[in-house]
Amino acid sequence: MLVVKEVSKQYGDFTALRDIQLEFETGLYGLxxxxxxxxxxxxxxxATLLYPTKGEVLYNGNNIIDMDxxxxxxxxxxxxxxxxxxxxxPKQYLLYLSALKGISKKEALPKIIELLDKVALGDVVNKxxxxxxxxxxxxxxIAQALLNDPKILILDEPTAGLDPKERARFRxxxxxxxxxxxxxxxxxxxxxxxxxxxxxxxxxxxxxxxxDSVETICGTLDGAVFETSMEFEQLExxxxxxxxxxxxxxxxxxxxxFIHKETPLVDWLPVQPQLEDVFLYEYRDETNGTVQ
Amino acid sequence: xxxxxxxxxxxxxxxxxxxxxxxxxxxxxxxxxxxxxxxxVNELIDTYGRDISDTSLAQLDQDIQQEMTQxxxxxxxxxxxxxxLLENMSLEEQEAYSQEHWNQIQQLAVKExxxxxxxxxxxxxxxxxxxxxxxxxxxxxxxxxxxxxxLLQEYEKLDKRFEELVKNGExxxxxxAGKAYFMHSFLFQTVFRHIIIxxxxxxxxxxxxxxxxxxxxxxxxxxxxxxxxRKLMKDKFSASIAIAVATMILLLGITLGTFFIVFDYSHxxxxxxxxxxxxxxxxxxxAWWDISVGTFLWLxxxxxxxxxxxxxxxxxxxxxxxxxxxxxxxGIALFFVAVLLxxxxxxxxxxxxxxxxxxxSQLLLGISxxxxxxxxxGSRNYEWLTVSCWTLIAAGICFAAxxxxxxxxxx
Numbered sequence: 001m002l003v004v005k006e007v008s009k010q011y012g013d014f015t016a017l018r019d020i021q022l023e024f025e026t027g028l029y030g031l032x033x034x035x036x037x038x039x040x041x042x043x044x045x046x047a048t049l050l051y052p053t054k055g056e057v058l059y060n061g062n063n064i065i066d067m068d069x070x071x072x073x074x075x076x077x078x079x080x081x082x083x084x085x086x087x088x089x090p091k092q093y094l095l096y097l098s099a100l101k102g103i104s105k106k107e108a109l110p111k112i113i114e115l116l117d118k119v120a121l122g123d124v125v126n127k128x129x130x131x132x133x134x135x136x137x138x139x140x141x142i143a144q145a146l147l148n149d150p151k152i153l154i155l156d157e158p159t160a161g162l163d164p165k166e167r168a169r170f171r172x173x174x175x176x177x178x179x180x181x182x183x184x185x186x187x188x189x190x191x192x193x194x195x196x197x198x199x200x201x202x203x204x205x206x207x208x209x210x211x212d213s214v215e216t217i218c219g220t221l222d223g224a225v226f227e228t229s230m231e232f233e234q235l236e237x238x239x240x241x242x243x244x245x246x247x248x249x250x251x252x253x254x255x256x257x258f259i260h261k262e263t264p265l266v267d268w269l270p271v272q273p274q275l276e277d278v279f280l281y282e283y284r285d286e287t288n289g290t291v292q
Numbered sequence: 293x294x295x296x297x298x299x300x301x302x303x304x305x306x307x308x309x310x311x312x313x314x315x316x317x318x319x320x321x322x323x324x325x326x327x328x329x330x331x332x333v334n335e336l337i338d339t340y341g342r343d344i345s346d347t348s349l350a351q352l353d354q355d356i357q358q359e360m361t362q363x364x365x366x367x368x369x370x371x372x373x374x375x376x377l378l379e380n381m382s383l384e385e386q387e388a389y390s391q392e393h394w395n396q397i398q399q400l401a402v403k404e405x406x407x408x409x410x411x412x413x414x415x416x417x418x419x420x421x422x423x424x425x426x427x428x429x430x431x432x433x434x435x436x437x438x439x440x441x442x443l444l445q446e447y448e449k450l451d452k453r454f455e456e457l458v459k460n461g462e463x464x465x466x467x468x469a470g471k472a473y474f475m476h477s478f479l480f481q482t483v484f485r486h487i488i489i490x491x492x493x494x495x496x497x498x499x500x501x502x503x504x505x506x507x508x509x510x511x512x513x514x515x516x517x518x519x520x521x522r523k524l525m526k527d528k529f530s531a532s533i534a535i536a537v538a539t540m541i542l543l544l545g546i547t548l549g550t551f552f553i554v555f556d557y558s559h560x561x562x563x564x565x566x567x568x569x570x571x572x573x574x575x576x577x578x579a580w581w582d583i584s585v586g587t588f589l590w591l592x593x594x595x596x597x598x599x600x601x602x603x604x605x606x607x608x609x610x611x612x613x614x615x616x617x618x619x620x621x622x623g624i625a626l627f628f629v630a631v632l633l634x635x636x637x638x639x640x641x642x643x644x645x646x647x648x649x650x651x652x653s654q655l656l657l658g659i660s661x662x663x664x665x666x667x668x669x670g671s672r673n674y675e676w677l678t679v680s681c682w683t684l685i686a687a688g689i690c691f692a693a694x695x696x697x698x699x700x701x702x703x
Binding site (some may be wrong): 044047048049050051068069072073075077079081082083084085087096097099100101141144148201 | 294301440499509510511513514515516517518519520521523524699701702
């Protein structure tokens with residue numbers, strides 16, 4: 001369906017992405033990497049906003065740049081950060097974007113009302129957006145991405161500014177949408193996609209590190225994640241020798257979760273690796289601790 | 293329409309438009325103290341026809357004499373000419389006349405002035421030496437070499453046109469006395485220059501605003517990833533042109549509408565723009581073609597429109613590249629001044645001194661002398677060549693800027 005073929009992107013001497021090879025079918029893909037890893041660059045190339053320095057992106061075998069508007073009419077895109085016209089209401093703003101998406105006013109109006117209801121903005125359809133909170137603006141952004149009922153939906157950090165209730169609602173919405181289309185969600189928040197993504201894509205050192213199911217990716221740390229408790233005074237030296245995934249205080253002791261690939265001590269409790277463990281392990285700061 | 297709305301809803305644009313319109317109305321109304329005197333020309337045209345002939349002048353002379361006799365009788369005065377009467381009149385004497393008599397005296401004085409000017413046209417035009425004027429210009433500007441030869445050639449052509457003009461009698465048509473009222477300068481220099489500067493400010497502001505709007509509102513990632521994509525810039529270009537045309541038509545309409553309501557031009561539309569009465573300064577207006585005041589007005593408005601549209605195109609190109617309305621506005625303002633001054637940096641012996649004068653700034657600011665011979669921009673082909681060349685330049689620049697934009701990353 002959508003193929004990223006040996007794509008590289010350079011800004012002068014700086015390489016943002018190198019030889020990216022990806023294939024997307026219908027379903028939900030989570031693009032997971034820390035900030036600055038190149039997620040947004042990849043997504044902007046999929047949205048035809050950036051041109052690859054090398055390689056190409058193909059949709060059903062056709063270069064998306066050559067397809068031009070016939071590709072973009074299939075696309076719904078929510079950027080990480082986006083502006084809006086402060087004196088416009090969400091209805092006016094979405095009407096303008098509908099026009100740019102080639103949707104007639106007659107067709108767009110009921111769709112706009114439906115989408116604003118879906119993102120819980122049904123009661124502020126005609127209010128000026130300058131009075132909106134960050135979360136409300138983000139929800140207008142989500143609504144605009146769905147205006148043209150896109151076959152390809154690309155969302156860059158979509159949960160930024162949303163409260164926990166809105167995030168849960170949004171995850172449900174994504175699960176529904178991904179049943180009949182390709183949905184790519186870029187995020188650095190593991191919990192946003194861990195439970196709903198069919199596949200996770202992780203980028204490291206400008207290249208694809210993983211493109212697999214959550215289970216398979218977590219399987220890379222099978223038998224290497226442990227939890228143990230210790231006195232607070234012992235923690236500093238433990239940090240030096242191990243890659244710590246989390247630390248918490250419980251009943252006056254420190255409970256730590258960490259990676260260990262050699263023979264474990266008897267009182268260490270082996271635990272099931274989670275996607276967050278892989279994320280923290282792969283993107284760990286090399287100066288903090290070593291894997292044994 | 294969506295793109296136009298971005299400007300129409302801009303308080304700065306609307307505020308400036310309103311301010312300029314009100315100022316133009318004030319400018320015209322505050323300079324209208326002589327508007328009643330201008331109506332005398334309409335009476336002259338009604339009574340004696342537009343063309344001045346020996347017969348019509350004799351008739352006018354006779355009528356003035358009759359009116360003078362009546363005035364002398366009713367007011368108990370003795371004078372040879374109204375001019376002489378007014379010159380020797382003290383303030384006390386003036387106050388002694390009834391308002392009716394005073395109006396009569398003034399009207400008669402104006403008529404006498406028109407009669408004397410009309411009577412001296414042949415003599416005044418016989419004293420004009422076009423070639424000598426050309427040589428004077430060469431000396432005044434310090435021209436030499438090819439630029440001096442070029443200017444003298446232009447004056448040679450103008451000499452032939454001058455002979456034709458005199459033969460046609462284009463100069464012998466009634467118009468408002470130039471040396472008394474300076475109506476040509478007031479309309480085509482003062483009023484038009486205001487319209488031009490104001491239109492350009494509004495057009496450049498509107499075009500820069502529309503073109504860079506998405507980047508300044510940070511909506512570029514949303515708008516350029518829609519189906520319309522980067523072709524949205526084409527819509528922005530069309531919207532800029534539409535706003536430019538509407539702005540100029542409205543500003544021209546409001547300003548000229550006020551002007552012609554205040555000053556009655558109803559009888560002089562068909563008068564030749566080269567009429568001897570239009571002569572204001574040292575050299576009469578000598579149009580390259582036999583064009584009427586009405587036609588000249590349309591041509592001037594057309595040039596304002598063309599110049600405004602070309603400036604809008606150049607602004608669009610710059611704003612497309614810099615993606616910032618403030619920089620685009622400042623850049624175009626700088627360009628306008630730079631091309632205006634460009635000829636002064638050229639060698640006065642080089643033809644480049646004239647070629648660089650074929651620019652939009654000089655064309656627009658010198659609109660009162662358009663289609664006229666004489667001066668540095670008085671070539672017969674100056675207007676159409678300047679507009680044509682700059683149309684090509686603007687089209688090329690716009691196309692290049694759009695092509696570049698379609699191949700540029702949008703971050």
